[in-house]
Amino acid sequence: MDPRLAGVRKRLAGIDRIIAVTGGKGGIGKSVVSVSLSLLLAESGLRTGLLDLDLTGPTDHVLLGLDFGEQFPSEEFGVDPMLVGGVRFMSIACFSKQSPAALRGRDVTNALIEMLAITRWDELDVLVLDMPPGLGDTSLDIVRLLERAEHLVLATSSRVVLETVRRTLDVLAQLRTRVLGVLENMKSDSSQAVEQLASRFSVPYLGSLPEDSSLELATGTAESLVRTPTARALREVISAVFPQVRGS
Amino acid sequence: MHEFALADAVISAALETADKQNLSHITAIAVRIGELQQIDRETFEFALKEVIPNSEPRLAGTSITLEVQHASFRCRACEAEFTLDQTRGPLVEDQLEAIHFIPELARAFIRCPDCRSLDFELLTGRGVSIDYIEGE
Ligand SMILES: Nc1ncnc2c1ncn2[C@@H]1O[C@H](COP(=O)(O)OP(=O)(O)OP(=O)(O)O)[C@@H](O)[C@H]1O
Numbered sequence: 200m201d202p203r204l205a206g207v208r209k210r211l212a213g214i215d216r217i218i219a220v221t222g223g224k225g226g227i228g229k230s231v232v233s234v235s236l237s238l239l240l241a242e243s244g245l246r247t248g249l250l251d252l253d254l255t256g257p258t259d260h261v262l263l264g265l266d267f268g269e270q271f272p273s274e275e276f277g278v279d280p281m282l283v284g285g286v287r288f289m290s291i292a293c294f295s296k297q298s299p300a301a302l303r304g305r306d307v308t309n310a311l312i313e314m315l316a317i318t319r320w321d322e323l324d325v326l327v328l329d330m331p332p333g334l335g336d337t338s339l340d341i342v343r344l345l346e347r348a349e350h351l352v353l354a355t356s357s358r359v360v361l362e363t364v365r366r367t368l369d370v371l372a373q374l375r376t377r378v379l380g381v382l383e384n385m386k387s388d389s390s391q392a393v394e395q396l397a398s399r400f401s402v403p404y405l406g407s408l409p410e411d412s413s414l415e416l417a418t419g420t421a422e423s424l425v426r427t428p429t430a431r432a433l434r435e436v437i438s439a440v441f442p443q444v445r446g447s
Numbered sequence: 448m449h450e451f452a453l454a455d456a457v458i459s460a461a462l463e464t465a466d467k468q469n470l471s472h473i474t475a476i477a478v479r480i481g482e483l484q485q486i487d488r489e490t491f492e493f494a495l496k497e498v499i500p501n502s503e504p505r506l507a508g509t510s511i512t513l514e515v516q517h518a519s520f521r522c523r524a525c526e527a528e529f530t531l532d533q534t535r536g537p538l539v540e541d542q543l544e545a546i547h548f549i550p551e552l553a554r555a556f557i558r559c560p561d562c563r564s565l566d567f568e569l570l571t572g573r574g575v576s577i578d579y580i581e582g583e
Pocket residue numbers: 224225226227228229230231232253256258330331332384385386408409410411412414415429
């Protein structure tokens with residue numbers, strides 16, 4: 200018996216909602232949305248956590264502009280998340296710093312369980328999970344270990360993205376996961392393809408975020424990230440999901 | 448793995464088992480853990496005392512043993528087999544600390560002592576398991 204699983208259940212017991220930002224395709228804005236969503240929720244007074252689950256390619260610390268220096272997260276009865284922009288944040292990069300780690304499937308599962316077992320989130324209203332691209336070990340483990348996670352599926356209207364997102368939605372449906380809805384990113388035209396895809400799977404279409412040339416400049420500063428056109432649109436979208444978040 | 452997280456996990460698992468099997472007292476718990484986790488025995492024992500609720504009669508006087516399984520590796524590139532001790536030389540304290548928290552970070556810092564490859568198998572010495580929980 201792996202006692203870590205009981206440990207994980209206990210560690211996550213004080214968390215009200217878990218939202219996994221996913222999509223299957225790489226580079227469609229999962230990390231930008233995870234980080235911005237966390238910052239906006241925290242700004243609205245919700246106790247918010249962010250866990251970067253892209254274990255081989257973590258980037259949330261870059262978006263947040265976190266410099267780990269020599270320090271490890273503080274520890275007492277477990278490991279404390281770091282605090283940035285009001286968000287409690289944890290990433291494998293808090294430990295590996297600059298060093299890359301190439302992981303095979305079983306390592307991914309083990310590292311994920313380990314992080315969930317050691318991190319002390321305490322009480323949270325929302326824990327946001329930034330998922331890696333692909334439909335692999337991390338996705339399956341999150342579905343298996345965190346049944347109550349709600350999946351926020353990101354998509355763009357590009358045909359290659361739609362093809363992958365379609366497969367992701369299909370798998371999520373077969374696994375009987377909860378899909379919060381589909382969020383369209385980098386919207387630059389009037390295509391309705393993403394909306395149509397959502398309706399094919401009978402999941403809500405949550406709205407869209409614009410193609411936003413200011414994002415790169417805002418990267419690395421939490422205060423700037425919540426003031427981008429993307430964040431403004433995202434605030435509107437999530438105000439429908441979280442009544443505590445007020446749109447403009 | 449962090450000693451407190453381990454202690455917490457072991458006690459949670461034991462209590463879940465006691466609930467499931469209707470045990471009124473847990474007499475013994477045997478924990479096996481990989482060397483890679485670098486669990487400090489004293490810290491673990493201290494952590495157990497902290498996490499066992501005082502008001503929990505089922506865990507009064509329970510014997511909890513910890514067995515450490517030696518870590519061994521096999522390189523996928525040159526097939527050399529090696530131990531954690533053989534790789535310790537170049538590791539600095541921070542790297543060992545990172546591996547303690549997340550043992551998979553061995554892949555970030557440990558290299559095959561023969562060919563320097565980062566692609567190796569962990570033959571033994573990873574993982575946390577409870578071999579048995581005894582009770583009545
Ligand atoms: N709405 C947008 N407008 C313009 N650029 C965007 C938008 N959203 C994200 N980007 C940019 O796209 C790039 C990829 O974003 P991000 O890293 O968030 O994607 P991802 O889905 O997390 O990628 P991966 O699959 O590699 O984890 C980044 O440079 C980001 O700034």
